[in-house]
Amino acid sequence: MKPTIYEHFHLEERAFVDRASEWIERSAQQHELKRTDFLDPRQIEIIEALSNRNGDVQLRLDGGHPAAERKRAILAPDYRVLDDEPIGIAVLAVNAPGHSHLELDHGDYLGALLGLGIKRDRVGDIHVHEGFCHILVAEEISDYLNIHLRQVHRVNVLTDIVTVDQLNPVIPKLEEISFTAASMRLDGIASDVYRISRTKIVDPIRAGRCRVNWKTVEDPSKPLKAGDVVSMKGLGRFKVLEADGLTKKGRIRIRAGKFI
DSSP: OOHHHHSSSSSGGGHHHHHHHHHHHHHHHHOOOEEEEEEEEEHHHHHHHHTTOTEEEEEEEEEESOOOOEEEEEEEETOOTTTSSOOOEEEEEOOOOOGGGGGOOOOHHHHHHHHHTOOOEEEEEEEEEOEEEEEEEEEEHHHHHHHOEEEEEEEEEEEEEEEEOOOOOOOOEEEEEEESSSSOBBHHHHHHHTOOOOHHHHHHHHHOOOOEEEEEEOTTTBBOOOOOOOOOEETTEEEEEEEEEOOSSSSSEEEEEHHH
């Protein structure tokens, strides 16, 4: 059974596939309820696929707001009612008196949390505003962070715990780019979006530094489609917004958006 499951996943995903399979099996056979840490969109896709194969379990996902990217999951036997089961998410409000939060970005906040010994999967989405930042965290570590997070990238900060109802989410902004391409190949489109030569974009893809829809892709020729999200380490993320119509020379008209 395992080899068949593994065929659908990348080598680096097998450890998570094993863990998720065990959670599902324990819920189905031993009637256990499992609340996971925050999962990224690819892990969410995996756990949904695996749980759908087992009719004896149910899955609930929640990231603190409807458009959440990272979410916690609850797995339970199919007879359990999960609507009122606490998901265990708190909001850490961070303020820097006398400083503009435009000086700090997502990476600064994440780095400060990791510097306190917090693992990445204990942190959900990070919403940076001009005057403050709201960070979704596992409720179990919220008090610890509220006491110990006092500096973000050399900026002194004050913290507080607020309810999920008080969360002020950031709507992602996209810098739109329009261009034409000979095909929908990953390397060609990424080259145009990042404004890097096609030859230079191939090496990081083959080195495993590229993800499409949060799944590692090492094939530069992989075809993309509208809706796909591509991330390249060190270069950021973009989304293919539209691929429609041909020019007189037979090239595809593409509209993409870089996350800013």
